[in-house]
Amino acid sequence: MLVTLERGCHQGDELGLGLPSFPIDWSSELFTLTYGALVTQLCKDYENDEDVNKQLDKMGFNIGVRLIEDFLARSNVGRCHDFRETADVIAKVAFKMYLGITPSITNWSPAGDEFSLILENNPLVDFVELPDNHSSLIYSNLLCGVLRGALEMVQMAVEAKFVQDTLKGDGVTEIRMRFIRRIEDNLPAGEE
Amino acid sequence: MAVCIAVIAKENYPLYIRSTPTENELKFHYMVHTSLDVVDEKISAMGKALVDQRELYLGLLYPTEDYKVYGYVTNSKVKFVMVVDSSNTALRDNEIRSMFRKLHNSYTDVMCNPFYNPGDRIQSSPGGPYFLCPYPVQVGPTSCVRSSPGGPYSCVRSSPGEPYSLCPIQSRAFDNMVTSMMIQVC
Numbered sequence: 202m203l204v205t206l207e208r209g210c211h212q213g214d215e216l217g218l219g220l221p222s223f224p225i226d227w228s229s230e231l232f233t234l235t236y237g238a239l240v241t242q243l244c245k246d247y248e249n250d251e252d253v254n255k256q257l258d259k260m261g262f263n264i265g266v267r268l269i270e271d272f273l274a275r276s277n278v279g280r281c282h283d284f285r286e287t288a289d290v291i292a293k294v295a296f297k298m299y300l301g302i303t304p305s306i307t308n309w310s311p312a313g314d315e316f317s318l319i320l321e322n323n324p325l326v327d328f329v330e331l332p333d334n335h336s337s338l339i340y341s342n343l344l345c346g347v348l349r350g351a352l353e354m355v356q357m358a359v360e361a362k363f364v365q366d367t368l369k370g371d372g373v374t375e376i377r378m379r380f381i382r383r384i385e386d387n388l389p390a391g392e393e
Numbered sequence: 394m395a396v397c398i399a400v401i402a403k404e405n406y407p408l409y410i411r412s413t414p415t416e417n418e419l420k421f422h423y424m425v426h427t428s429l430d431v432v433d434e435k436i437s438a439m440g441k442a443l444v445d446q447r448e449l450y451l452g453l454l455y456p457t458e459d460y461k462v463y464g465y466v467t468n469s470k471v472k473f474v475m476v477v478d479s480s481n482t483a484l485r486d487n488e489i490r491s492m493f494r495k496l497h498n499s500y501t502d503v504m505c506n507p508f509y510n511p512g513d514r515i516q517s518s519p520g521g522p523y524f525l526c527p528y529p530v531q532v533g534p535t536s537c538v539r540s541s542p543g544g545p546y547s548c549v550r551s552s553p554g555e556p557y558s559l560c561p562i563q564s565r566a567f568d569n570m571v572t573s574m575m576i577q578v579c
Contacts, residue, residue, distance in 0.1 A: 230505070237507025328505035330565060335508070 229301065233327045240340060250338040257339070261346020262353075269351040272298065284380050285309075287357070288316050291348070291378075300324050304376075314380040323367065323374045331368045339363050345376065356384040394484075395492070395574050396460065397421040397476035400500060402512060403469065405429055409515040409564075411571055412476070425474045428454045428462045432472050435464070449497070450490050465493040473497065475574075492574055499570040506564070515564045 243253045276294050281287040292304045302324065308317040325341045339345075345361035352359045358381040365375035397412035399421075412421040431454040451464035456479065465473040473496050477484055503509055 234505060234507070237505070241507045328502045330506050330508065332508045 229324055230327070233324060236325050236343070237329060240338075244335060244338070250335055254337075254339045254342050257342035258346040258349075261343040261348075262350035263346075264343070265347040265350020265352075266354050268299070268347060269354045272351065284314060284316075287352070288318075288378070292318060295351075296320075308377075316378055317364070318376040318378065320374040320376070326368055326374075329368060336369075339366070340368050341366070341374070348376070348378065353384065358382050358384055394481055394577060395475045395477050395571075397425065397474075398496065398571050398574060399425040399474045400496075400515065401425070401429060401472040401474065403471060408471075408513075409567070409571075411568075411575075413575055421476060424457070424460065424462060424476055428464060428474050429472070431455055431462075432464045432466060432474070436466060450493055452486070463489050463493070465497070467497060467500075471500070473500070495570060496574070499567045503564050503567045509564070515567055 240253070240257070243256055244250075247253050247256065272295055276290075276298065278290050278294060281290060288306050292306050296318075297303050302320060302322060304318040304320045306316050307319055309315070323341060325344070329340065331338060331340065341363065345363065348361040349359055360379045360381060362377055363375065364377045365371035365373055367374050397410070399407055399411075400409040402408050407422075407425070410422060410425060412418050432451060435451050435454075449465055449467060451466060454462045454464045454474070456462070459479055460476050461479055463475045463477065465475075467473075473493055475489065475492065475496075477489070503515055504511060509515075
């Protein structure tokens with residue numbers, strides 16, 4: 202970290218819409234440190250880890266419902282026909298665009314409604330070591346909220362949760378996504 | 394191969410001291426403490442020249458009959474002190490420099506951990522889960538358990554009959570870096 206800025210994924214304005222190149226050249230370390238400060242502040246405000254997890258999920262949800270608009274505008278992907286396409290778009294386009302990583306998709310359930318995103322490295326958790334008194338904290342729970350919120354705005358109710366986490370000693374970080382149902386009514390998704 | 398590595402805060406209290414436990418640890422603590430005076434002297438001597446030109450690596454602070462003490466100061470006045478065995482003549486200056494640079498990198502990683510409060514000791518409080526240091530020490534528990542970081546404990550023994558010591562695991566990456574420096578030259 203001493204030496205260079207790295208991993209700023211410099212995507213230009215490929216669509217020619219006059220959008221600023223994304224992300225505006227900033228260091229990924231600033232993002233990681235900001236997220237870390239956020240989580241530690243939440244830990245200080247809420248006494249127990251479960252409340253922090255819920256708050257992170259809520260915050261992620263609020264980010265997700267807004268982020269989806271930005272994503273659809275920049276990426277110009279069409280409507281996905283099934284959950285598999287959605288998974289591909291999430292892993293190959295969305296994660297690449299916002300976090301600069303491309304998780305792999307594995308472990309499809311037989312019914313095709315559940316899959317796992319395997320993140321080899323998670324930029325949110327660079328330099329982080331969970332202390333012992335926060336062993337049940339799901340540090341990157343914001344990501345689950347973002348996925349849930351974004352997909353709800355495109356009429357898909359999903360559940361996202363972490364099943365493996367490098368902070369807890371596992372080799373990779375794994376998010377399990379489960380499709381619940383298609384949302385038919387057109388009422389805007391309420392915030393919790 | 395370092396026999397003792399210490400990180401001293403700006404206010405001159407230790408953030409981290411670790412020495413190979415085959416020796417009397419107090420001796421190393423004392424050596425590090427006395428070396429702080431030499432460090433201050435070197436900083437103020439260079440301070441009369443342009444501050445920009447002050448290098449982080451201070452070089453050999455002072456030799457004793459058995460050991461040599463090297464120093465390194467960051468721009469935030471955090472000091473790293475390394476004690477090496479005098480008999481280890483193979484250690485060259487640029488190797489010591491690179492060890493200090495690696496230590497500095499590990500230290501900045503510890504600082505970036507959002508759960509670490511600057512000024513805290515770089516260790517978790519005793520009583521937490523431990524992992525075993527892979528080097529032989531004075532008599533300790535002979536049961537052979539080593540944990541993968543944070544994970545369940547598994548039975549591993551590097552050599553039969555070898556006693557192990559226990560170390561706290563909060564700043565694992567930093568501890569691992571220091572351990573590797575004590576075992577071999579980086």
